[in-house]
Amino acid sequence: DFPSGYAGYHNYAEMVAELNQTVRDHPNLVTMRSIGKSYQNRDLWMIKISDNPGVDEAEPEVLFTCNQHAREHLTVEMCLHIIKRYTDNYASNAAVKSAVDSREIWIIPSVNPDGAEYDIATGSFRAWRKNRQPNSTAVGTDPNRNWGYQWGCCGGSSGSGSSDTYRGTSAFSAPEVARVRDFVGTRVVGGVQQIKTHIDWHTYSELILWPYGYTYADTAAGLDATQANVFQTMGRRMASLNGYTPQQASDLYITDGSVDDWMWAAHKIWSYTFEMYPRSASGTSGFYPRDTVIAAQTSRNDTAVQLFLDYSDCVPRITGRTC
Numbered sequence: 568d569f570p571s572g573y574a575g576y577h578n579y580a581e582m583v584a585e586l587n588q589t590v591r592d593h594p595n596l597v598t599m600r601s602i603g604k605s606y607q608n609r610d611l612w613m614i615k616i617s618d619n620p621g622v623d624e625a626e627p628e629v630l631f632t633c634n635q636h637a638r639e640h641l642t643v644e645m646c647l648h649i650i651k652r653y654t655d656n657y658a659s660n661a662a663v664k665s666a667v668d669s670r671e672i673w674i675i676p677s678v679n680p681d682g683a684e685y686d687i688a689t690g691s692f693r694a695w696r697k698n699r700q701p702n703s704t705a706v707g708t709d710p711n712r713n714w715g716y717q718w719g720c721c722g723g724s725s726g727s728g729s730s731d732t733y734r735g736t737s738a739f740s741a742p743e744v745a746r747v748r749d750f751v752g753t754r755v756v757g758g759v760q761q762i763k764t765h766i767d768w769h770t771y772s773e774l775i776l777w778p779y780g781y782t783y784a785d786t787a788a789g790l791d792a793t794q795a796n797v798f799q800t801m802g803r804r805m806a807s808l809n810g811y812t813p814q815q816a817s818d819l820y821i822t823d824g825s826v827d828d829w830m831w832a833a834h835k836i837w838s839y840t841f842e843m844y845p846r847s848a849s850g851t852s853g854f855y856p857r858d859t860v861i862a863a864q865t866s867r868n869d870t871a872v873q874l875f876l877d878y879s880d881c882v883p884r885i886t887g888r889t890c
């Protein structure tokens with residue numbers, strides 16, 4: 568479990584218990600399902616928040632994914648905070664109610680539960696990043712190098728099984744990544760992807776990142792200058808609200824097989840990565856802020872998330888365009 572000073576973080580059992588409580592508290596706003604199993608057979612739980620949650624309504628759909636990287640525990644708290652805010656505040660907050668009534672919001676609070684549990688299993692943090700799938704030389708695939716667009720193309724991942732950025736034996740070889748891929752695929756209805764926008768939550772460095780990560784170029788196949796401008800404008804607008812630094816993912820470093828590149832290239836989903844608090848730290852200590860920061864560093868993103876939901880019907884509207 569988490570060591571002392573970190574009791575406010577949710578381990579897997581505590582996370583599941585909180586999700587189950589939310590379903591009991593808000594049956595008119597929430598449904599919950601598993602999208603499948605992790606390598607070690609933990610359920611990958613997903614919450615849907617909307618009015619008439621049991622009905623697939625013609626409303627823009629938004630996806631939030633958290634905890635691709637095991638040690639980035641603050642992101643589980645971020646997804647749980649979004650779930651809490653858009654259910655508990657529905658009756659009291661007009662903006663929250665408007666978003667819930669006009670969107671269908673999908674939230675996966677832990678994409679990598681095996682890694683997250685491994686990281687805390689001994690009571691001392693192990694700085695574990697990957698999933699817990701064995702490979703020929705070691706353990707673990709980096710989920711954020713295992714997505715199937717430009718997989719392994721460009722020196723933005725490793726072919727060595729012991730590396731923290733090991734890309735896996737093939738695209739989607741990590742079961743957790745394949746399950747999210749499969750779910751997104753089910754949201755193509757009548758040939759149209761219903762999910763319009765996505766945020767993948769990470770720590771740390773306080774950044775808002777957008778595609779592509781596999782190339783330094785601002786535009787490339789499937790991403791033209793107009794679209795790049797939309798990504799940048801929305802990214803900068805959200806950064807003005809949470810104080811993070813907005814930039815193209817490759818401005819940080821080249822990554823290939825990342826979720827954002829696949830979400831955009833395969834489905835034209837406006838996909839961002841948020842790197843949360845802290846802005847900087849000495850090495851892996853940055854992944855382990857005390858539980859005293861959870862409330863402030865999750866609610867810090869409230870206005871950015873609200874803006875993102877508001878524009879999720881037509882993100883290009885942020886540059887004055889129509890859809």
Ligand SMILES: CC(C)C[C@H](NS(N)(=O)=O)C(=O)O
Pocket residue numbers: 636639711769770771776780816817819820822825840842
């Ligand atoms: C989304 C990319 C560009 C950054 C991310 N950084 S992290 N969260 O692993 O430290 C990563 O390396 O996957």
Ligand SMILES: [Ca+2]
Pocket residue numbers: 617618619620624626667668669670671
């Ligand atoms: Ca609805």
Ligand SMILES: [Ca+2]
Pocket residue numbers: 623624625626628671761
């Ligand atoms: Ca729908």
Ligand SMILES: [Zn+2]
Pocket residue numbers: 636639769770
């Ligand atoms: Zn990460």
